[in-house]
Amino acid sequence: MTKHETMRSAGLDAAFGELQELLGDKLSTASGVIAQYASGESFPDAYPPDAVAFPSSTDEVSEIAKICHRHRLPMVASGAGTSLEGHIAAPSGGLAVNFAKMDRILEVNESDLDCGVEPGVTREQLNHYLRDRGLFFPIDPGADASIGGMASTRASGTNAVRYGTMAQNVLGLTIVQPDGTVIRTGGRARKSSAGYDLTRLYVGSEGTLGFITEIKLRLYGIPESILSATCGFQTLAGAVETVMQTIQLGIPIARVEFMDETQVRACNAYSALRLPEQPHLFLEFHGSPAGTEEQAQVVAELAEANCGSGFTWATSSEERNRLWRARHNAYHANRAFRPNATIWASDVAVPISELPNAVLSVRADIERNGLSAPIVGHVGDGNFHVSFLIAPDDADEKRRAEDVYSRMIHAAIAAGGTCTGEHGIGMVKQDYLIEEAGADAVASMRAIKQALDPLNLMNPGKIFA
Incomplete structure (x- = not known):
């Protein structure tokens, strides 16, 4: 063991001794527990912490931070573990702080x-x-x-x-x-x-x-009236154009979600939807009974003009829940769609006028490269997601996916969009943040980080390299 490793080990022992005294059985160093806090979802590399704390109050979290600050121990917050860009991984080790017990x-x-x-x-x-x-x-x-x-x-x-x-x-x-x-x-x-x-x-x-x-x-x-529907389209362009026109007309739609035909096929198999295997919109309208009916009718007319058909309404809460549960289970449907594949989920967002070109370009790039990569999105605000399903031992397929992924992000930024609409930067999109925001803006972010966390103890290695 090197001198540095010996000093780190001694520091860990001292910190964990104080943490154990503070937390008792709310501190774990068990390998099985630690492994759960090494990556999050859709992040291939595992960086486990040295221990996991489960505080139950703000006062306990404050004491944990004081101990870690005193012993220079990195701290990584975690919740349900659903983040997608490596946010909860611990590349510097240290203490994972899980907030599951703070659920009041x-x-x-x-x-x-x-x-x-x-x-x-x-x-x-x-x-x-x-x-x-x-x-x-x-x-x-x-x-x-x-x-x-x-x-x-x-x-x-x-x-x-x-x-x-x-x-x-x-x-x-x-x-x-x-x-x-x-x-x-x-x-x-x-x-x-x-x-x-x-x-x-x-x-x-x-x-x-x-x-x-x-x-x-x-x-x-809770709205007085909620109407949900699905609608299929002959072309991907027709579905996306319908969304753009809906937003530009100022129709106060509550939800408008897009699935390409590959995603529909996966969700049909996983959630028994029985939808035609073509691009689909999932729609929801909130308001008064008269208001939701009027909004729905206008959007139905827009869809028909863009070669949409087969509007299927779900007015009962049971039907709506089944519909949106299937949409929310798209990630799990993709896992089942190509068993044993590595899922690499990414998102971008673009101005609404750029949405048709952005989605069509990515879909064409996916097909040119022979990839399996369903597209789904919260397209009402220009945000869409691509889930690359990659054979874990196929280096060439991984390279092709990385190339498509990179081109998708470069194009979104060039169109005035962002490298991430909602996933965040984490460990994955740090270079793209610089491309999007500019080096000077990122330097300002670093200065804020340095001012508030001069020892770089809070989730080190995220947002900034």
Whole structure:
């Protein structure tokens, strides 16, 4: 063992001794537990932490941070583990801090349409709790992600076209900083001009600036009428043009999701949908009965003009849930579609006018390179996802997928879009962040990181190399 390794081992022993005294059986160094915090979903490499902590309060998280800060021990926050760009991997080792035990709904203010939750609360748990109050939280990335993780990655999902992303729906945060200091940002007011907007700084920071231990959220009333439908199209271009026209006409559609024919085939097999194997839109309208019917009729006419047909309506909650469950299970459907394949999921977002060309170009590139790569997307806000299904031992197929992936991102950025609409940067898209934002802007981000975390203890190796 080298001198450096000996010093690190001694530092770990001292830190873990203090953590054990603080946490007792809420600290684990078991290999089976550690392995669960080494990668996340759709990230091929495993970087396990040295231990995992399961705090149950902001005070405990503060004490954990103080110990880690004192012993220079890296800290990596984790929630439900559904992140896709390596956010929860621990390339520098250290301590994974999982917030599953911090899963209390702290308050619901029905009159003001807001609530307070701990980071371990999942979106499904929250909406189950709110249902009897006639309220819901609309941000829906598909997976039953934790609210803390959704805030950290600035998640969005199927409802973003109408309700926005986490950036618009987080009112305030409680943050434990790297040295254990606790700060609170924002509040329950709908607007404020008081100083820097620290809430927006931490939302989307991917755990690199501090631990989120409480979140205040904006809520919405459950709509009086909800209509959902599917519609097939003869061409991919027709489906995407329908979306663009719907948005440009200002139709307040709540959800508009796209599946190409490969994704439809996978979902048919996995979720027994029985849809025609052609490009499809999944649509949902919220509002009054008259309003939703009018919106649906206009979109149906747009679809028909773009060679869409076979509108199938799902008006009961059971039918709607079945429809959207199938959409949310697209990732699992892709796993089953090509068993034993490695899934490499990526996303980009472009201005809505650039959407048809962006999706068509990627689809053509996939076909030219002989790849299996379903496309699905929250196309109402220009965001779409490609899931490359790659044989794990086929180096040439992996190279072709990487080339398509790279061209897709370069084209999105060139069109005024972004290298990631909702997945985040993590360990995967750091070079593309520089291409998109520019070296000077990224240098400013680094300066913020350096100011708030000068020892680089919070989720090191993410966003910046």
